[in-house]
Amino acid sequence: MPRKVTYVFPRMGYSYAAFESFFQILGYDVITPEPSNSQTLKRGVSNSPEGMCFPFKILLGQFLKVLEENPDKYFKIVSLESYGPCRFGYYSPLYAKILKDRGFDNFEIVNVEGIYPPWYRGIPRFFKKLIKLIGWHTPWTGVKAFLIAGWKVYAIEQLERKLYYLIPREKIVGSAEKAFNRAFERIHHAPNKVKAIKEVLNEELKRMDSVKHVENVELPKVGLVGEAYMLMDYSNNLEIEKKLAYMGVDVDRSLWVTNWTLDRIIKTKEHLNHMLEVNKGYLDFFIGGDGQESIMNTILYKQKGFDGVIQVLPFGCLPETVAKQILSNVSEDYDIPVLSLSFDEQTGEAGFITRIEAFVDMIKDRKAAKVGKKKSTTVASQ
Amino acid sequence: MKIGVPRGLYFYVYYPMWYGFFKSLGHDVVLSVPTNKDILNLGVSNAVDDICISVKVYHGHVKYLLDKRNVDYVFVPRVVSEDKYRYTCPKLAAMPDLIKSAFNKDSERILSVNMYMNQGKKPLLDAFGKIGEKLGASVKSVKKAVKEAMGYQEKAVKCLRKGHNFAEIVKNIRNLDKLFDEPVKERRYNVALAGFPYDIYDGYMNGDVIKHLEEANVRVVITDMLNPKLYKHYTKYMIKDLFWHQANVAAKGGMYYMDSKDIDGVITVSSFNCGIGAIYEKLLDLYSKETNKPLMHIVVDEQTGDAGLVTRIEAFIDLIRVKRGDGLVAS
Numbered sequence A: 001m002p003r004k005v006t007y008v009f010p011r012m013g014y015s016y017a018a019f020e021s022f023f024q025i026l027g028y029d030v031i032t033p034e035p036s037n038s039q040t041l042k043r044g045v046s047n048s049p050e051g052m053c054f055p056f057k058i059l060l061g062q063f064l065k066v067l068e069e070n071p072d073k074y075f076k077i078v079s080l081e082s083y084g085p086c087r088f089g090y091y092s093p094l095y096a097k098i099l100k101d102r103g104f105d106n107f108e109i110v111n112v113e114g115i116y117p118p119w120y121r122g123i124p125r126f127f128k129k130l131i132k133l134i135g136w137h138t139p140w141t142g143v144k145a146f147l148i149a150g151w152k153v154y155a156i157e158q159l160e161r162k163l164y165y166l167i168p169r170e171k172i173v174g175s176a177e178k179a180f181n182r183a184f185e186r187i188h189h190a191p192n193k194v195k196a197i198k199e200v201l202n203e204e205l206k207r208m209d210s211v212k213h214v215e216n217v218e219l220p221k222v223g224l225v226g227e228a229y230m231l232m233d234y235s236n237n238l239e240i241e242k243k244l245a246y247m248g249v250d251v252d253r254s255l256w257v258t259n260w261t262l263d264r265i266i267k268t269k270e271h272l273n274h275m276l277e278v279n280k281g282y283l284d285f286f287i288g289g290d291g292q293e294s295i296m297n298t299i300l301y302k303q304k305g306f307d308g309v310i311q312v313l314p315f316g317c318l319p320e321t322v323a324k325q326i327l328s329n330v331s332e333d334y335d336i337p338v339l340s341l342s343f344d345e346q347t348g349e350a351g352f353i354t355r356i357e358a359f360v361d362m363i364k365d366r367k368a369a370k371v372g373k374k375k376s377t378t379v380a381s382q
Numbered sequence B: 001m002k003i004g005v006p007r008g009l010y011f012y013v014y015y016p017m018w019y020g021f022f023k024s025l026g027h028d029v030v031l032s033v034p035t036n037k038d039i040l041n042l043g044v045s046n047a048v049d050d051i052c053i054s055v056k057v058y059h060g061h062v063k064y065l066l067d068k069r070n071v072d073y074v075f076v077p078r079v080v081s082e083d084k085y086r087y088t089c090p091k092l093a094a095m096p097d098l099i100k101s102a103f104n105k106d107s108e109r110i111l112s113v114n115m116y117m118n119q120g121k122k123p124l125l126d127a128f129g130k131i132g133e134k135l136g137a138s139v140k141s142v143k144k145a146v147k148e149a150m151g152y153q154e155k156a157v158k159c160l161r162k163g164h165n166f167a168e169i170v171k172n173i174r175n176l177d178k179l180f181d182e183p184v185k186e187r188r189y190n191v192a193l194a195g196f197p198y199d200i201y202d203g204y205m206n207g208d209v210i211k212h213l214e215e216a217n218v219r220v221v222i223t224d225m226l227n228p229k230l231y232k233h234y235t236k237y238m239i240k241d242l243f244w245h246q247a248n249v250a251a252k253g254g255m256y257y258m259d260s261k262d263i264d265g266v267i268t269v270s271s272f273n274c275g276i277g278a279i280y281e282k283l284l285d286l287y288s289k290e291t292n293k294p295l296m297h298i299v300v301d302e303q304t305g306d307a308g309l310v311t312r313i314e315a316f317i318d319l320i321r322v323k324r325g326d327g328l329v330a331s
C-alpha cells in the first residue's frame, strides 16, 4: 500500500500561504516549516558543509526539524532549483545525501527544475518532475492549483506593499502592522477561488487604507537588492523592510515572487538583455543567481530617484560577492550610497540595527543637504 | 608587444595555449612572478573582502603586471565554459568585469575575450580572432597562431596524462616534447590531490603541499592528470553533474582516485570562501566513508603555509604508512 505523502517545501516570506493552498488543492497533506529560529539554524549549520550557502543551511535546518518531529510520516521535500552558475543547482542532491547520511529514510526529494540543455533530455525531464510534484490529477486540478497559488502570492504582495507604505506614515505606531496581519490571515485562509481571493483582497486593502496616516510626505527612499531568498524571507533578513519602514524610510524591494517568476521563467530573454544593457561596462556576462539583478536594480533605483540602496547577501554567496565588488564602482559613478549587508548565522540583531540606522541617518543628511542646496540656488536666482 | 599573463586561475590550465598563441604572433609573454607576500597583499587590498582567496591572489598578479610600464596588455580572459554544458563559477565568469572594477584606470590595458574551451576549433578561432584583431594581426596569421596554440595545449595534456604535473609543464613550456619523453618518477606512496589547479599548483598559497609530500617519498598525482572519460560514471553517485567543469574534475577525479587500489590517500585543496569547494569536499567526505580511503582537506587561506599544515601533512603520511604496514617514521 502506498504510504500517505506529506509535502514540505522551502518556506520563504509570506509566500508559504500560497504554497499551502497549492498542495491542499491537490489533496495532499502539507507541513509548513517554522520560520528560521535558533533551533532550525543550529540544525542546518551543524549538518551542512561549512562553506555552503547560508540559504542552503537555513532550509536544511527547517527540513531536518520537520523530519525529526514527524518520524511516522513520509515526506516529499520540494526543492526549487535549476542548473546554473549558482550553487542553488546542487541543493537537492546534497540534501538527499546529507539526510540519508543522518539516517533519515522517510523522505524523497522532488526537485522542480527549469528546463536546461540538452533539450531532448531537458524537456522530458521537466515534465517528469512536474508530474512527480503534482501527481496524477485531472489537468484542471493542476491548473487550478497553480492559478490559486499565483493569486494568493499576488494578493499577499499587494498587502505587503501597502504595509511598507503605511508604516512610516501611520499616526499610531503599530496600527498598519495590525491591519496587515489580519489581512494576511484572511488571504491565507481564503477559499480557493479566484473570486473570493479578489474580494478579500479588495476589502482588506480598503481596510488598511483606513489606518490613520499622513499622505503627501516625502520620505527618503531606499531600494533593496540582493540574493532572492534572503531578500524575500523576513525571518532571515531580520525583517529589514519593516525595520527600515519604522525608521521613517520608504522602502522598496526589487525582487518579489511575481516579478521573479515573470523575469526568470516567462520573459527570460528580455530580462537578460535588459540587464546586459543597463549593466554595460560593469558586468557584461551572465553569472546566475541574482548578482546581475543587484547591479541593474541599483542603477534603476538611482534613475528613479532613490536615495540609497542596501544589498542583502548571504555570506560567501558567489554572484552577490561579484556584485558587491562591482557595486562600489556603481555607487561612485552614479553617486548613490550602497550598503552591503552579509548575513550568516552569527548576524546579530544589535549590530545589524546599528548599521542600518547609521545608513539611514547618512542618507537623510544627504537628502537634507541636497534640498538645502536646491533651495538656496532658487533663492539666489530670484 | 609585451603581453602580461597573470600567474593565477586559468593560467594553470590553459597557459600552453595562450603562450603558443602570443608567441606565434610574435609577441613576448611576460608572466607575473610566482605568488609571494607582495602579490598576496596587492590582491587582498584590491579585491572585495568576502571574495575567495584565489580571486584575490589573481587580482595581485594582475596588478603586478599593470604596474610594469613596459607591459602593453594584461591578458584577462573570461573562460565561460570548458566543455559543452560545463561552465565556470560566477566569479570566473565575471573575471574581466571584476578586474576592470578593481583597476578602473587601467581598463584600457586589460585584454579580454570570452572563451569557450574544448568545444572544437570554431569558438577558439572566434575568440583568438578578436584578440588578434586588437593586436593588429592578419586573419591568416591568427589562423596559424590558433593552430600552434592548440598544438601546445595538446602536448601539455599529453604530458599531464602521462603523469607530469602542470608545474613541470610551465617550466618546460619551450620543450614539451622532451618533458613528455622523460619518465615519471615512481615513489613508495601515492597520494592524489583533488581540487582546482590554481589552488593545487600555487605552492606559496597552499604551504607547498606537493613539495612536502614528495619529500616524504610520496608520488603526487592530481585530478587534472586524469582523462575525464575515466570518471564519467560517477555522475550516478552524485545524482546530477555539477555545473562547473573544474568542480566535476575535483569531485569525480577524487572519487576515481579513492577507488584506485594504488592510491594511498586523497587530499582536497580548496580556496577559502570558495563555496564550490564545500560541495566537492562534502561529496568526497561521504565517498571516503564508503571506500575507507584516507582523506584530508586543505583550505588555502591567507596563512595556510604555517607550521600547523606541515604537522597535518605529516600526520596524514603517518596514517598511510601505517595502513601500508610500514610503521611510523622514526623522528
Ligand code: SF4
Pocket (backbone or CB within 6 Å): A053, A054, A055, A086, A087, A088, A089, A227, A289, A290, A314, A316, A317, A318, A319, A320
Ligand atoms: S545565489 Fe548565493 S546563496 Fe543562492 S545558491 Fe547561489 S551562491 Fe548560494
Ligand code: SF4
Pocket (backbone or CB within 6 Å): A318, B052, B053, B054, B055, B089, B090, B091, B092, B196, B271, B273, B274, B275, B276, B277
Ligand atoms: S571556483 Fe571557487 S576558488 Fe574558483 S573562483 Fe570560483 S569561488 Fe573562487
